[in-house]
Amino acid sequence: MQILPYLCFEGRCEEAIEFYKEVLGAEVCFLMRVGEIPQAPAEGACQGPPNADPQKICHAHLKIGENELLMSDGMNSGQVEFKGITLSLSTSNDDECRKMFQALSQGGAVQMDLMSTFFASLWGCCSDKFGVNWMVMSPAPVPAEA
Numbered sequence: 001m002q003i004l005p006y007l008c009f010e011g012r013c014e015e016a017i018e019f020y021k022e023v024l025g026a027e028v029c030f031l032m033r034v035g036e037i038p039q040a041p042a043e044g045a046c047q048g049p050p051n052a053d054p055q056k057i058c059h060a061h062l063k064i065g066e067n068e069l070l071m072s073d074g075m076n077s078g079q080v081e082f083k084g085i086t087l088s089l090s091t092s093n094d095d096e097c098r099k100m101f102q103a104l105s106q107g108g109a110v111q112m113d114l115m116s117t118f119f120a121s122l123w124g125c126c127s128d129k130f131g132v133n134w135m136v137m138s139p140a141p142v143p144a145e146a
Contacts, residue, residue: 005087008074009130013057016071016130020062023103024089026069030061034073052076086125086133097122097138104128104136 009016020026035054056073063069089104091097101114101122107129114124114136123137 004068004070005085006070006072007082007132008072008080010074010080011056011076011078012080012130013060013071013073016132017057017060017062019129020064020069024064024100026062026064028060029063029068030059032058032060034058080131082127082131082133086135088135088137091136091138094122094138097136101126101134101136104134 007016017026017028017031021028033054034052034056037058052073053076056076058072060071061068062071089100091100098114101124105126105128108127108131111125111127111133112123114122117123117140119140120137121140123135125133125135127133
């Protein structure tokens with residue numbers, strides 16, 4: 001079993017894909033535009049929102065490191081809301097943590113600036129320019145056993 005985040009960017013999906021490619025090194029595994037949706041084989045099958053722009057993204061699948069992220073333009077409402085969900089990004093070191101935090105928060109907002117905690121060498125919370133919430137951390141070193 002696998003659970004994958006699926007984010008609807010309400011008309012800004014292509015912009016989000018380019019942002020995540022640049023900032024996180026995301027790789028596009030699959031992308032289908034509304035105009036490429038096959039004819040519905042049965043009543044009620046997904047055909048996208050009524051009168052949707054054929055260039056909008058019906059479904060995209062990204063690979064970011066060892067992780068997968070699914071996304072679309074949703075209903076193209078222009079009203080993006082990512083309430084109640086946060087994506088957690090664990091980096092390999094403090095320098096990478098600072099770099100990712102700064103890049104993700106550019107054009108967004110910092111809720112908690114990077115700080116040292118009992119569970120992480122560095123940890124902070126921000127939202128990106130699309131309103132996606134992120135926790136970015138560099139795990140604390142595991143103490144050697146005596």
